[in-house]
Amino acid sequence: xxxxxxxxxxxxxxxxxxxxxxxxxxxxxxxxxxxxxxxxxxxxxxxxxxxxxxxxxxxxxxxxxxxxxxxxxxxxxxxxxxxxxxxxxxxxxxxxxxxxxxxxxxxxxxxxxxxxxxxxxxxxxxxxxxxxxxxxxxxxxxxxxxxxxxxxxxxxxxxxxxxxxxxxxxxxxxxxxxxxxxxxxxxxxxxxxxxxxxxxxxxxxxxxxxxxxxxxxxxxxxxxxxxxxxxxxxxxxxxxxxxxxxxxxxxxxxxxxxxxxxxxxxxxxxxxxxxxxxxxxxxxxx
Numbered sequence: 001x002x003x004x005x006x007x008x009x010x011x012x013x014x015x016x017x018x019x020x021x022x023x024x025x026x027x028x029x030x031x032x033x034x035x036x037x038x039x040x041x042x043x044x045x046x047x048x049x050x051x052x053x054x055x056x057x058x059x060x061x062x063x064x065x066x067x068x069x070x071x072x073x074x075x076x077x078x079x080x081x082x083x084x085x086x087x088x089x090x091x092x093x094x095x096x097x098x099x100x101x102x103x104x105x106x107x108x109x110x111x112x113x114x115x116x117x118x119x120x121x122x123x124x125x126x127x128x129x130x131x132x133x134x135x136x137x138x139x140x141x142x143x144x145x146x147x148x149x150x151x152x153x154x155x156x157x158x159x160x161x162x163x164x165x166x167x168x169x170x171x172x173x174x175x176x177x178x179x180x181x182x183x184x185x186x187x188x189x190x191x192x193x194x195x196x197x198x199x200x201x202x203x204x205x206x207x208x209x210x211x212x213x214x215x216x217x218x219x220x221x222x223x224x225x226x227x228x229x230x231x232x233x234x235x236x237x238x239x240x241x242x243x244x245x246x247x248x249x250x251x252x253x254x255x256x257x258x259x260x261x262x263x264x265x266x267x268x269x270x271x272x273x274x275x276x277x278x279x280x281x282x283x284x285x286x
Contacts, residue, residue: 021175022218022286023144034086034097042283043101044082045243047255049279050110052078057120058268072120077110078277087128096132101125107265121265127151129171140176147171151186155266163266165191165204178218180286185211206231207262207270209238216285221247223284229263237262245281255281 020028033039057072084101091098103125109118129149136143149171154164169186188210191199209229216225223245230238239261248254257277264273 021142021144021177022180022216023173023175024142026286027144040083040085042082043084044103045080045281045285046082046283047080047279047281049078049255049257049277051279052076052107052275052277054273054275056273058271058273071114073109073112075111076120077108078106078279079108080105091130093132096130099129099131101127101129103127105265121155121267123153123155123266125151125153129169141174141181142176144173144175146173149184149186153266157267161267162200163204163269165189165201165208180214180216180218182214182285183211184213201269204269206233206235207237209263214285218284218286221253223253225285229261239263245284248280252280252282253284255279 033041082103088098105123107121129147134143149169151167166189167186174181209231225243227241241259245253245255259275
């Protein structure tokens with residue numbers, strides 16, 4: 001029978017024991033913090049990038065009446081703070097859990113004294129997600145868990161600077177040893193469905209894409225990450241971010257990041273950006 005052939009067993013093995021990988025080890029640490037009082041668990045990477053350089057800073061969203069027309073610097077400071085906390089355990093399925101997450105990413109013109117060092121852009125990303133553990137493995141890669149996510153992302157602005165969207169995501173976590181992979185397709189919920197309000201950013205998914213793929217490999221304290229987004233259309237648009245972090249100080253790692261594509265920040269979702277950044281990283285993906 002085909003179910004007993006070696007090829008089939010290798011292609012799809014369910015409930016087969018495998019060595020715990022990077023994501024599993026991270027989950028074990030999160031279980032400790034989850035059950036501790038007064039502890040909030042890291043979510044996405046937390047970092048500070050004092051040196052973030054781009055060859056082209058987009059001034060157009062900031063031009064107009066009442067807006068300072070001073071030039072924006074091509075060098076700025078960036079940081080990301082990302083945390084999560086559990087809301088409920090064993091929700092409908094044993095060992096599953098409901099989490100609330102929040103990520104803020106800031107783009108700060110910290111060296112631009114001509115216009116009083118403003119925050120050029122701040123992106124807020126609250127989300128709620130249902131994490132369901134898995135025991136499936138395929139080609140030696142283990143599916144650790146899957147998530148159903150409701151995600152909101154906004155820059156908190158109004159008028160022509162307003163950028164926001166709501167998404168329903170499916171996130172699938174896979175690992176093999178020190179390699180971790182996250183696959184996230186999503187569906188964008190059109191704005192104004194209930195109230196009849198206009199959709200302020202109807203083309204955002206044309207640039208920000210319909211899915212995201214993250215791979216992260218760690219070895220001896222060094223971490224290599226690649227994040228890809230794509231819109232899966234003929235007019236192919238998306239983004240790629242390469243990150244490398246390495247042991248540096250006792251509590252933080254050094255990090256180098258290179259971004260190329262659309263949607264580095266929400267205000268620039270439809271503008272191509274290329275940026276090289278240096279700084280420190282407090283927590284990684286896994």
